[in-house]
Amino acid sequence: MKKIFTFCLFFLTGIIAKAQDTEEYIAAHVEYAQGLMHDHKIPASVILAVAIHESAAGNSKIAQHLNNHFGVKGPNNNAEIHSSYRDYLNADESYSHFVEMMETREPFNNLFGKYDQYDYKGWIYGIRHCGYASSRSWSSQVIGLIKKYELYQYDERPEGYEEPVYAIPVRRHTRSRRTTKTYTVKPGDNLNIIAKKKRTTVKKLMQKNGIKKANLKPGQKIKF
Template sequence: MKNIFTFCLLLLSVITTKAQDTEDYIAEHVEVAQELMRDHKIPASIILAVAIHESAAGNSRIAQHLNNHFGVKGPNNNADIRSAYRDYESDEESYNHFVELMETRAPFNGLFGKYDQYDYKGWARGIQRSGYAQSRTWASQVIAMVDKYDLYQYDERPEDYVAPVYKAPVYHRKKRSTSRIYIVKAGDNLGAIAKKKGTTVKTLMKKNGMKRANLKPGQRIKF
């Protein structure tokens, strides 16, 4: 019982430390995020949330060694770590470069005319749709980060601001084709194939768009 209690305390300590690390990260970088928001009209909450998500609140290897907080790939002249990710002189340079990418690269630059500087949900989904991340849940994870740490409080929203309402995205799995394929062999005929597959010649011809029952070796027949 004592061992279980000790384990629970240790687990709680780890969780609390991680939360404190994220809070410390926010406190350390909120000013640069807000300054970029005021100058470039991209929500500070989005800048912070993307940085937290991509750098594990500054704990990732590329954040620690390359000052790369946004998972941006590019030239790396760092002697300590070989990586496809770009290295920066400072955290602030990484933050500035992220916003620069949003402003200068299509289709990201189209987001500035579509979303205002307070619409963090629109920005998150727009950045994902523009190809920033391959994961379908990336935007949802970034939005959850904003909500968890109340990052929208740094967006300096007007008191009368009404946030747009977005429907949650719905992903549909592709339906697998129910058709099966038979490869015609020498000597085959449509009647024999139909009998073997438990169907009729008429059904096979209709399903395969055939006007005649003639077959040739290698032909693919749906059944």
């Protein structure tokens, strides 16, 4: 019984510690993220949330070994791990490079003219739409982090600021409608000829058209 209790306590402590790690990560990087926001007008909440998501709050291998907090690919000189991700001198350099990519690379640089430093949703949707992430759920996950840890408080929104409303993209599962096509029988045609022309079988033609005998008449409509 004592062992079970100890295990449960250890398990719960691990969960709490993990949540505290994220809070500690935010505390360690929020000042630098806000400095980037002041200089470049991209929300600090966006910078922090993307970093948290891409680096598992600094716990990923590429964050630990390469100081890469944004999943940026490129060459590295690290001998400890084999990775296709680039390395940085420190976390601040990784943060600065992310903002630099947003400013200098198309189509990301177009986002600065569309969204202000307070509109974190617009920025996240825009970054996703520009191809930063392939996952359809990326935007909702990053926005979820901003809301969970109230990262928008670091964006220094003016009093009375109203968030723009964005429609959440909905994936609709639609069944493809199969249109029935017909072929007009010509003199000399038979089911074998028509089946070859339409890349089907005689059996399927007979079933689809309710034909019991293979006798066809010119002008007759055959479904395929």
